[in-house]
Amino acid sequence: MNTDVISELIQSAQTKIVMLIMDGLGGLPRERGGNTELETAFTPNLDDLAEQSSLGLSIPVRPGITPGSGPGHLALFGYDPLQYKIGRGAMEALGVDFELCPEDLAARGNYCTVNENGVIIDRRAGRIGTDVNQELSMLLSMIKLDDADIFIEPIKEHRFAYILRAPGLNDALSETDPQRTGVTPLPVRALKKHSEKAANLVNQFLSSAQLVLQNKQPANMILLRGFAKLPILPTFQMKYGLRSAGIAVNGMYRGVARLVGMQVMDINGLTLKDEFDTLENNWENFDFFYLHVKNIDTFGELGDFDGKVKAIEEVDAYIPRLLALKPDVIIITGDHSSPAVLKSHSWHPVPLLLYSPFVRPDGIREFGERACTHGSLGTFPATNIMPIALANALRLAKYGA
Amino acid sequence: MNTDVISELIQSAQTKIVMLIMDGLGGLPRERGGNTELETAFTPNLDDLAEQSSLGLSIPVRPGITPGSGPGHLALFGYDPLQYKIGRGAMEALGVDFELCPEDLAARGNYCTVNENGVIIDRRAGRIGTDVNQELSMLLSMIKLDDADIFIEPIKEHRFAYILRAPGLNDALSETDPQRTGVTPLPVRALKKHSEKAANLVNQFLSSAQLVLQNKQPANMILLRGFAKLPILPTFQMKYGLRSAGIAVNGMYRGVARLVGMQVMDINGLTLKDEFDTLENNWENFDFFYLHVKNIDTFGELGDFDGKVKAIEEVDAYIPRLLALKPDVIIITGDHSSPAVLKSHSWHPVPLLLYSPFVRPDGIREFGERACTHGSLGTFPATNIMPIALANALRLAKYGA
Numbered sequence: 001m002n003t004d005v006i007s008e009l010i011q012s013a014q015t016k017i018v019m020l021i022m023d024g025l026g027g028l029p030r031e032r033g034g035n036t037e038l039e040t041a042f043t044p045n046l047d048d049l050a051e052q053s054s055l056g057l058s059i060p061v062r063p064g065i066t067p068g069s070g071p072g073h074l075a076l077f078g079y080d081p082l083q084y085k086i087g088r089g090a091m092e093a094l095g096v097d098f099e100l101c102p103e104d105l106a107a108r109g110n111y112c113t114v115n116e117n118g119v120i121i122d123r124r125a126g127r128i129g130t131d132v133n134q135e136l137s138m139l140l141s142m143i144k145l146d147d148a149d150i151f152i153e154p155i156k157e158h159r160f161a162y163i164l165r166a167p168g169l170n171d172a173l174s175e176t177d178p179q180r181t182g183v184t185p186l187p188v189r190a191l192k193k194h195s196e197k198a199a200n201l202v203n204q205f206l207s208s209a210q211l212v213l214q215n216k217q218p219a220n221m222i223l224l225r226g227f228a229k230l231p232i233l234p235t236f237q238m239k240y241g242l243r244s245a246g247i248a249v250n251g252m253y254r255g256v257a258r259l260v261g262m263q264v265m266d267i268n269g270l271t272l273k274d275e276f277d278t279l280e281n282n283w284e285n286f287d288f289f290y291l292h293v294k295n296i297d298t299f300g301e302l303g304d305f306d307g308k309v310k311a312i313e314e315v316d317a318y319i320p321r322l323l324a325l326k327p328d329v330i331i332i333t334g335d336h337s338s339p340a341v342l343k344s345h346s347w348h349p350v351p352l353l354l355y356s357p358f359v360r361p362d363g364i365r366e367f368g369e370r371a372c373t374h375g376s377l378g379t380f381p382a383t384n385i386m387p388i389a390l391a392n393a394l395r396l397a398k399y400g401a
Numbered sequence: 402m403n404t405d406v407i408s409e410l411i412q413s414a415q416t417k418i419v420m421l422i423m424d425g426l427g428g429l430p431r432e433r434g435g436n437t438e439l440e441t442a443f444t445p446n447l448d449d450l451a452e453q454s455s456l457g458l459s460i461p462v463r464p465g466i467t468p469g470s471g472p473g474h475l476a477l478f479g480y481d482p483l484q485y486k487i488g489r490g491a492m493e494a495l496g497v498d499f500e501l502c503p504e505d506l507a508a509r510g511n512y513c514t515v516n517e518n519g520v521i522i523d524r525r526a527g528r529i530g531t532d533v534n535q536e537l538s539m540l541l542s543m544i545k546l547d548d549a550d551i552f553i554e555p556i557k558e559h560r561f562a563y564i565l566r567a568p569g570l571n572d573a574l575s576e577t578d579p580q581r582t583g584v585t586p587l588p589v590r591a592l593k594k595h596s597e598k599a600a601n602l603v604n605q606f607l608s609s610a611q612l613v614l615q616n617k618q619p620a621n622m623i624l625l626r627g628f629a630k631l632p633i634l635p636t637f638q639m640k641y642g643l644r645s646a647g648i649a650v651n652g653m654y655r656g657v658a659r660l661v662g663m664q665v666m667d668i669n670g671l672t673l674k675d676e677f678d679t680l681e682n683n684w685e686n687f688d689f690f691y692l693h694v695k696n697i698d699t700f701g702e703l704g705d706f707d708g709k710v711k712a713i714e715e716v717d718a719y720i721p722r723l724l725a726l727k728p729d730v731i732i733i734t735g736d737h738s739s740p741a742v743l744k745s746h747s748w749h750p751v752p753l754l755l756y757s758p759f760v761r762p763d764g765i766r767e768f769g770e771r772a773c774t775h776g777s778l779g780t781f782p783a784t785n786i787m788p789i790a791l792a793n794a795l796r797l798a799k800y801g802a
Contacts, residue, residue: 028761032453036761061800063781064788065410068801081801082406091802341759345799347792348761349777369761373777 005399006078006387007234010241015328015393017242018279018289019385021076022315023069023253024297026057026337026350026369030305037305037340038351039368041312045319046332050353051365053330056377057349058385060336066347070094072335073256077290078240078386079233086259087171087228092161094255096153100230105169105198108226109152109160110177111136111219118184118221123177124158125219133160136219143208148201162224164202169229170195176206177223185223198227235261236288240390243285247278248292257290272314276321283325300338301345308340329392330355331385332367349379356392406800407479407788408635411642416729416794418643419680419690420786422477423716424470424654425698427458427738427751427770431706438706438741439752440769442713446720447733451754452766454731457778458750459786461737467748471495473736474657478691479641479787480634487660488572488629493562495656497554501631506570506599509627510553510561511578512537512620519585519622524578525559526620534561537620544609549602563625565603570630571596577607578624586624599628636662637689641791644686648679649693658691673715677722684726701739702746709741730793731756732786733768750780757793 027037034040060067060075061082070091071081086094089106100106111133113122137152137160148166155161172192176185187206190199202224213220236244238261246257246264254264263286267278272293279291293315299307322330333352336345351372362375373379377388390396428438435441461468461476462483471492472482487495490507501507512534514523538553538561549567556562573593577586589607591600603625614621637645639662647658647665655665664687668679673694680692694716700708723731734753737746752773763776774780778789791797 028759033762033764057777062406062788063785064790064792064797065406066792066797066799068799071801086801088802339759346759347789347797370763370777373763374775379777379779379781 006390006396007239009396009399010390011395011397012241013394015395016287016289017329017331017389017393018291018322018327019076019331019389020315020322021073021290021292022296022312022332022334023292023294024300024336024338024345025334026339026346026348027300027308028339028341028348030341036369037300037308038312039370041309041316043313043316043367045316046353046367047365049319049323049330049332049355050367050371051363052361053353053355054359054377055362055364055367055372055375056352056354057369057372057375057379058333058352058382059349059379060382064347066345067336068345069252069335070256073253075382076333076335076385077236077260078383079260080383084231084233086231086256088226089162089171089228090230091252092155092226093153093163094259095252096155096161097251097254098151098153098161098163099258100163100255101165102230102232103165103167103169105164105171105227105229107162107224107228109162110223111158111160112185112221112223113218114184114221120178120181120183120185120221122218123181123223127157128219130154130156132219133158136213136216139212140209140222143205143212145201145204150205158219164198164205166197166201169198169201171198171227171229173199173202173227175225175227177225185221188224230259233260237261240288240386241395242288244288244290245282245286246290247275248290249275250292250294253292253294262290272318276318280321280325296334297338300340301343303340303343305340328356329389331389333385350382352377352385354388354392358392407791407797408640410797410800411791412796412798413642414794414796416796417688417690418730418732418790418794419692419723419728420477420732420790421716421723422474422691422693423697423713423733423735424693424695425701425737425739425746426713426735427740427747427749428701428709429740429742429749431742437770438701438709439713440771442710442717444714444717444768446717447754447768448766450720450724450731450733450756451768451772452764453762454754454756455760455778456763456765456768456773456776457753457755458770458773458780459734459753459783460750460780461783465748467746468737469746470653470736471657474654476783477734477736477786478637478661479784480661481784485632485634487632487657489627490563490572490629491631492653493556493627494554494564495660496653497556497562498652498655499552499554499562499564500659501564501656502566503631503633504566504568504570506565506572506628506630508563508625508629510563511624512559512561513586513622513624514619515585515622521579521582521584521586521622523619524582524624528558529620531555531557533620534559537614537617540613541610541623544606544613546602546605551606559620565599565606567598567602570599570602572599572628572630574600574603574628576626576628578626586622589625631660634661638662641689641787642796643689645689645691646683646687647691648676649691650676651693651695654693654695663691673719677719681722681726697735698739701741702744704741704744706741729757730790732790734786751783753778753786755789755793759793
């Protein structure tokens with residue numbers, strides 16, 4: 001998809017688009033001949049809406065490819081995930097809701113245990129408690145570097161996000177984590193000429209970290225890998241002319257929304273109700289709303305078929321509140337499938353519903369995988385969703401005379 | 402399709418994939434309102450399997466393009482046939498099951514008749530018998546060249562495959578066949594600087610061939626065209642990490658399998674039973690099996706609708722033997738369509754069935770062109786088949802975090 005042509009055709013309109021992302025929505029039947037999670041769920045409101053909508057199945061990355069959450073979301077937002085890559089370190093920082101700046105260099109960090117010769121004997125420091133992690137991360141945060149800021153954001157157990165903030169950093173760096181025990185951590189090497197500054201700063205930090213941690217047990221050293229800066233993306237405003245709001249509870253999704261230039265909303269709580277309250281309270285101020293629902297995927301990844309069914313039904317109950325706002329365009333889909341039987345993300349195309357007064361309604365009164373197979377949108381790349389939504393919002397001018 | 406991303410995501414698994422290719426499978430109704438060959442065939446086993454599978458229609462090259470067998474197969478194997486081209490000469494050599502090496506230069510040869518002035522009076526030498534061809538080809542094979550080996554492989558009547566083996570040959574050569582009578586055969590010209598060596602060797606051979614054949618009648622000269630080396634392809638092992646076996650009776654299909662790095666099996670006979678015996682006998686040693694059934698296409702090209710129906714039914718009877726092996730993924734499709742009413746290959750999308758425990762079954766209990774139109778795979782490029790099959794074999798890791 002040549003998205004530049006979309007940007008060229010953008011015209012303004014007084015229309016509002018809601019993209020409701022049910023994370024990990026697509027599924028599989030629990031037993032041969034059975035229904036998927038979505039087909040099992042009692043979803044009268046989604047079914048009613050489906051009847052007035054165009055249905056289809058979206059492919060987030062490419063056929064057969066199982067998307068991570070980052071690539072899955074970029075595709076939904078209209079950015080080809082094979083073109084725009086979010087590196088490991090950047091994903092970790094986004095995941096803890098760290099407000100990563102374009103100049104920041106991020107990495108995934110582990111606390112580890114080394115012996116008296118500096119040789120790694122446990123890459124995870126015995127999976128120290130998160131409380132210990134928080135204490136150590138506080139100490140590491142206080143390390144001073146010349147002309148650079150350091151942020152150490154504890155995650156769970158032995159894991160943390162490492163952020164180095166300074167001008168002129170490049171992420172072409174080798175990793176310090178040798179990915180095995182019995183050897184010493186590696187120094188960081190610049191893999192390109194212009195990443196030497198970053199390499200020097202990271203190595204300077206590592207020397208200080210070693211001193212700070214040397215008498216701690218078992219977490220007496222750190223390992224860094226997946227050095228990455230944020231990819232540079234055209235923002236939603238530039239690309240689509242949309243004032244856009246991101247409504248998500250979890251850090252990673254808030255981060256991806258921020259990455260594409262959405263204004264990420266403060267939410268007064270963690271529930272679906274809190275998210276819908278936020279949507280209503282900000283309705284007047286934006287053209288586009290991304291609303292993310294996490295727990296459907298969580299149940300899928302846990303292999304909890306019934307839990308996933310319930311989580312879908314919970315969303316269904318909020319559809320009337322969404323409709324009461326009278327959005328011009330509604331997209332309901334997922335960023336990928338997460339079938340409970342696979343206990344993981346999967347490659348399967350994701351059910352999608354597109355409602356607007358200007359769709360050709362398929363007249364199929366069901367929102368489910370097989371129902372969507374018969375939908376008029378067919379099985380199509382997720383990067384097509386935004387252009388079709390913009391068209392339905394009357395925000396795309398005619399191409400050519 | 403960026404196939405590099407597939408190679409990057411390959412992970413190992415203890416799963417087996419079978420690709421059963423019914424050559425020329427797709428068809429057309431014999432009369433308006435009727436059924437196609439596949440729809441006419443009584444295929445209870447394929448229909449049962451279809452019910453548990455995802456169905457679709459594959460487009461081998463591009464919409465509207467009628468594929469030759471080479472491009473049709475390359476697409477099935479995941480190589481874009483517009484990117485990887487198998488030249489005429491190479492196809493002829495593969496067709497006689499000649500084990501073409503990467504350094505070999507191949508051409509299509511004709512025995513022809515020239516008059517006393519060397520002017521072509523019959524480009525096919527009166528379609529001499531294959532026995533005469535074999536005798537003459539034996540003589541031509543004995544021609545000695547400096548630092549090069551010559552192989553002359555008789556085909557049918559006046560046709561043969563010509564192979565020149567030497568280091569540093571390039572296939573940018575003009576043809577000797579003027580494609581008309583009343584003129585003399587042309588000398589070969591180097592079309593590029595680095596094909597001069599090949600041009601000299603071929604011209605040296607042609608001079609010797611003229612001497613060898615001058616007193617023969619009617620085949621007293623040869624014509625060469627379609628000079629080609631093999632395209633260089635990443636192998637199945639490199640691209641997909643698959644130990645793959647090719648099971649095919651006819652030379653061309655064996656050759657294409659060899660070209661992508663499959664181990665081509667010796668088959669003790671020429672029947673479908675012999676091919677399935679070979680599949681069973683080698684089941685433990687490979688991850689991927691390509692099994693090719695030729696005669697469906699043969700009947701299609703002959704315009705024998707009923708013969709094609711019977712050939713399809715014959716394959717259906719072997720499906721229980723295939724299922725008894727418990728493959729993790731089964732793909733059943735063709736390399737192109739060959740409708741009996743057209744007596745040739747055609748551009749029509751090819752019915753496809755993909756079975757695995759992880760497909761979303763379409764629940765359509767029929768394997769046929771119209772049934773596949775309603776399948777969840779839709780109408781899609783054949784180069785997507787391998788990625789989707791690998792995903793279902795749990796051989797592709799997640800893309801991005």
